[in-house]
Amino acid sequence: MTTSAQKAVWSALDEISRVPEDVQADFCFPDRTDGFLPKGGEHAKYTDNVDLCDRFCYWHHHRALHAGHPFIHTPAYQNIVNSEAELSCLAQSIVTSLWDFFRNEEQVTIRDSSYIQLCMYERKYQEDDRTYLQDRHEDGHLITLIKPTRDGLVIFLNDREIPVHLADDEVIVITGSLLTLLSDGQIPTMYHAVRNPKMELARKSLVYFAIPDLQRSYTTLLGKNPINVAAFADESHRAFGNTPLI
Template identity: 30%
Template sequence: MTQTAPLRTATTDAIRKAADDILDRGYAVVKLTDLDARNLRTAISTAVEFFRRPLEDKMAHGSADHNYGYRPFGIEYSITPERPDMNECFTLWSSRLDLIPDAADIDDLTGSFLDWRDSLAPLVKAVLDLVAANFGTAAAPEFEKASYLQINYCLPAPAERDLLQDKHEDGHMVTVLHATAPGLEIYPYGFDNDEVLPVLPDTDEVVIMPGSVLTALSGGKISPLYHQVRNHGLDDRQSIMYFVNPEIEEPLFGWIDSADGTRADIREAVQNAPSMFGLPPVEAL
């Protein structure tokens, strides 16, 4: 069983409010402790130094399938490959440094990511356990071995490209996000409602956004939060995400019976969700 560090990321009241906000309005904003805010800042600043390296140096730390370590521009997209996300990325799955080529040469970056992950994992567990309890389930699925951190380093975009990332949902259980500059826009009233809300967390805040895996677990009671990133012509914007996936070594059933009284195993949907963005399947590593 996955072990998480003791909860230090937010107060009990903040955890309860985050769970309630996910259930009531479809997303939550959580204020971090000073220690965890420092971990966030360090992870971002260390990654920025990495992205400023020559492309050849960065490519040396990316896997052949672009799933681990550095991912260059043009691989990941939100809707169609013809409109790639306007950023390059770095990802760290679980604690698997062995999956990143020459990871020992960038231990400052991977170390800062692991510190940030250790800040987030207890927060995620505490919030999701309260959400699960609302559906009569003792605890949310374990997630650390199947979840990953990713930072997007935005690239200059043509003025005619209105969105850096097109409207999408992330296909995970939840995404925990921090962005350093404006651009994130959410659809708080569902996919079919065109009203958008710009969201910019403070320097010590993260946004928790449900994905379609949480929708499946909750029997459709919690909708995936669709979002996009507006092009404001900025030349210095980063967003760092913790993409939280349930571990799928064993059958994974929803928290609510379907109309026929059964509960479907949703593992296949969890595993294949990244394919809609041009990425390999989810694994428990």
């Protein structure tokens, strides 16, 4: 990450814990999967295994709806806005490079369909009988950028669980099944999970989900076969317990 991206992301992760409860309660929009959303609203895809975290979602295309709420005057909100600006640029450059790699002239834009999510894994939410705080799943989008505050993220390569360790200036990029579908199976889907630590440890992560513009039609990158990206992305998004994308 650039220095400015690091500054925004680390500050957002710090500041989100300082938002007073009444300000959080005023900025809660579950009908559009936006704002502060308490534990219980999201589960691992196609399962009933609830993610053991509170979360906060920010959509660039919903920003005008945030006017008038006290939360937008806090450092947390400003740093989340800055994080979205930084990570949307990074994700767009990766997606553009992929489309160029496959020699596809029809470029894809992501910013207005994508969103930021902060996950707050509180110590009090840990359950002894859970192996994972967030069970094994894949995100179903194009790519996901993940910046955690501590270890715990694991990826699965050929069903082997591999821990992810990131330096302070690093973010991991993982692939979703929508990219696998669009690349005619050439780019595999990366399954991942968040380990339940052996001791009580709070953990946070800031995640950017890259979703392509759902207003236009697509063909696959190699075979040029028509593909209903909007229906696929929406079905996948709802499988986590979220409200529809379209």
